Amino acid sequence: MYVTLSSEFSPANADICVAHHASVAATQRKSLSVGTHLFREGDMANNIYEITSGVFRLTRVLDNGRRQVIAFGLPGDIIGFPNGTFHHSDCEAIQSAEVIAHRRHALDTLEGDHRTHQRLLHAALREISAMQDHFMMLARKSAIEKVASFLITLAERIGTPIGSYMTCALPMSRADIADFLGLTIETVSRTLTRLRKQNIIALDTSQTVLIKDMDALVTAAQASD
Incomplete structure (x- = not known):
C-alpha cells in the first residue's frame, strides 16, 4: 500500500486462489502472529505472497542506520516481488x-492457473506505478498533504462507513507512519491534531481515526496539485 495506490484491487480469497491452480502444491496458506517476519x-x-487478512510492514535500513518504511501490505495486496532472486526488504x-x-518456480515456468499469473503480473505493474507516485509524493507534498493522502488511501482500503462518516483502524504506529x-x-x-482541530477527523483512540469530512480531507491532500 502506497499513499497514491489506486483502489482498483481485488482482495484475495484463499479458497478461490487454490481452486484456480492446476497444482495445489504451487500454493500454501500461512498464518502469522503480530511481530512475526514473513521474510x-x-x-x-x-x-510471492497474496495477503488475505491482516497488515504487514515492509522496511529497509539505510546505510546511515535510519529505517525507511517502504509500504504497508493490506488485504488484497501481493508482496514479496524480489530484487533478482532475493527479497529486498524486511x-x-x-x-x-x-x-x-x-x-x-510455478510462476516462472508458467505452471498453474493462467488467471493467477495474470493477477500477479498486474499486481507487479501496479506496484511499480505506485512506487513512482510514492517517490513523487515524498519529494513534492507538504506534511498535511502527505498525512491526508495516507488517511484517504487507508480509508479506501480498510475503512468502515458509519453514517456519513468513515472510521478506520490505524494498525501502524505513529513512528511507522512517519518513516513511511x-x-x-x-x-x-x-498534523493529525491540526486535522482534528479543523473538524476534518476525530481520533477516537490512538489506533482509530474517524473521518468526519472526506471532501475536506481530499482538499487537504491536493492543496498543491
Missing part, C-alpha cells in the same frame, strides 16, 4: 495475518 532482506525469494506482521504463498511519509513523529502528531 527478511536478503532471504531467498522462493515465494516484512513483518503488525496485525495477525494470513497469506497465500505462491511458489516462484518521510516525516518526524512529532510532525505526524501535530
